[in-house]
Amino acid sequence: MAIEELYNYYLGNSQISTDTRNITPGCIFFALKGDNFNANEFAVQAIEKGASYSIVDEVAHSINERCLLVDDVLTTLQDLARHHRMQLNIPVVGLTGSNGKTTSKELINAVLSERFKTFATFGNLNNHIGVPLSILAIKSDVEIAVIEMGANHQKEIEFLCSIVQPTHGIITNVGMAHLEGFGGFEGVKKGKAELYAYLKVANGYVFINRDNAFLMEMCASKHLNKLIYYGSENGNTIKGTLKTSDPFIEIDWTNHEESTSVKTNLTGSYNFENILSAICIGDFFDLSPAEINCGLANYVPKNNRSQLTKTEHNTVICDFYNANPSSMSAAIDNISVLTADKKIVILGDMFELGDESEAQHRLIAMQAVKSDPEKIILIGNSFYLFKDDFNAIFFKTPAEAVTYLQQNPIKDHLILLKGSRGMKLENLLQYL
Known part of the structure; x- marks a missing residue:
């Protein structure tokens, strides 16, 4: 199907979905593929849930006039967006x-x-x-x-x-x-x-x-x-x-x-x-x-980026949406200059650093120690490599950290909570 023709369908049904859990009435469902899924298999289900059309790239799933066959669903989505931008x-x-x-x-x-x-x-x-x-x-x-x-x-x-x-x-x-x-x-x-x-x-x-x-x-x-x-x-x-x-x-x-x-x-x-x-x-x-x-x-931040949150017992700098050495260093510098009687730094591993990972985690651990908070908690396999090198509390997983926080409640502290998205440090927040 030509993009111009598909664009006419889009103009009449401008809601787009790539997830059958989020189908809205009249939307167009794009059946994307991933390493562990093939949404072509859910094309009919999307229509049954209310989608006007499903865009598929496998002939076996183009079973009626509402399952529109294209060469590649992802490329078609990108080309359709490019065409819309030009308008x-x-x-x-x-x-x-x-x-x-x-x-x-x-x-x-x-x-x-x-x-x-x-x-x-x-x-x-x-x-x-x-x-x-x-x-x-x-x-x-x-x-x-x-x-x-x-x-x-x-x-x-x-x-x-x-x-x-x-x-x-x-x-x-x-x-x-x-x-x-x-x-x-x-x-x-x-x-x-x-x-x-x-x-x-x-x-x-x-x-x-x-x-x-x-x-x-x-x-x-x-x-x-x-x-x-x-x-x-x-x-x-x-x-x-x-x-x-x-x-x-x-x-x-x-x-x-x-x-x-x-x-x-x-x-x-x-x-x-x-x-x-x-x-x-x-x-x-x-x-x-x-x-x-x-x-x-x-503007009030609500996305766990530079978000100051008052819990029942502490004040937490929620900055755990993602992390890399540059942002981690800046966050440590920031808590160092904030006024508070007692501070704790809780950091999770930084991902996608390749050959630089060990060196960068060591530098961040060193900076955290130099910032001299009351307590430092470092979580993840990359930080755990230095468990014998720094005066900090180390855990391999966030679950281990949760157990520690349950057994050692923290109160009346300013806390920095930061790590890469995959560390899911938001799971610690309810224990702070």
């Missing part, structure tokens, strides 16, 4: 980076929504499946879209840009993330810079943190023309100064015409640059300082 005549901000992608996306969305009908990637649907789903969720009344793009290997951002077709772009930063797939830090820089390369060809705008030497180096190599700078020094379109981050961030900022300040609900000084990027993008799209500040002040 949208709106600014699209493409966003990537090693750390801060989702927080920056949420802040940019919060700011732009003060003036525009804005669409932003839901959650972190930022990969080769999530990005097409995000694009296909953009309705005709949307005025600006903010699309998050993640990557764990080179050429992935380049491919996602072919679908997103951003008119504007921002790389939050580059750090020690997905080193295994990228082939080291230089590979990370090269992979993230694919967004700059796309915007160079597309003659798009780039928002760039002038304080970040790596980003400036990457930007210079692409010879970009339309640059909008933000940072802490004079000469930027937006200049900001961190007033405090204990516990919540408050900043002063100016756009050369007006100076103002804003207090946010975010913790962690590392979020200063994420906030400044949202200010810069809001200013570019002609929002007033008052509108920008309103969007920032009203």
